[in-house]
Amino acid sequence: MTDIRFSAMPTADADHLWNGGSDSYGFLPETMVSDGPGHPCRHCLGNIDADEELLVFAYRPFPAMQPYAETGPIFLHKRRCARYAAEEIAPPALSSSDYIVRGYGENNRIVYGTGAVTPTREIAAYAGGLLARPEIAYVHVRSARNNCFQCRIEKAQDYKESGAFI
Incomplete structure (x- = not known):
């Protein structure tokens, strides 16, 4: 199995929003108050606790517009948080029973x-198998219910800690 890394939203993308920038549709993020679990922050990859403010916005984790560049709603702590750092470990935000795991090419x-709905405990193994294939550049983990982007998985040797998803 290929050695993998779980990759959170790049800090540059989060900083853009924290500094008043617009989302992938050109709108300012909306502020909400979390009512508890179910609001995973895509930067720290932890859940946003009850009564904490969060930003909800449209996010496109791809470098450019094209037919396969899915855009959807995601959450981010309203206050700055540290980017997920334990990249070799499945993040705590992956707390549902299953997720869509899907491979993408260099293009x-x-x-x-x-793409497969994958039990959470099998995500690392399935993603590692996909990333062992030469035509797979990276993998997305997405909500099995709503298709929202959760995180990206990359081959360990391809992982770029601070770079954008390019």
């Missing part, structure tokens, strides 16, 4: 036949 397009 940032879905590699057909790779």
Whole structure:
């Protein structure tokens, strides 16, 4: 199995929003108050606790617009938080029973036949198997219920700690 790293939203993307920037649709993020679990922050990859403010906004974790560049709603702590650092360990935000795990090629397009609803405990093994294939550049973990982006998984040797998803 290929050695993998779980990759959170790049800090540059979070900083853009924390500094008043707009989302992938050109809108300012909305502020909400968390009512508890179910609001995973895509930067620290932890859950946003009850009564904490969060930002909700449209996010496109791809370098450019194209037909496969999915955009969807995600959450971010309103206050700055540290980017997820335990990249070799499945993040605590992955607390549902299962997720969609899907491979993408170097061209940032879905590699057909790779997407599968995967039990959470099997994500690392499934992603490692996908990343062992030469046509798979990276993997997305997405909500199995709403298709929202959760995190990216990369081969350990390709992992870029502070870079954007490119």
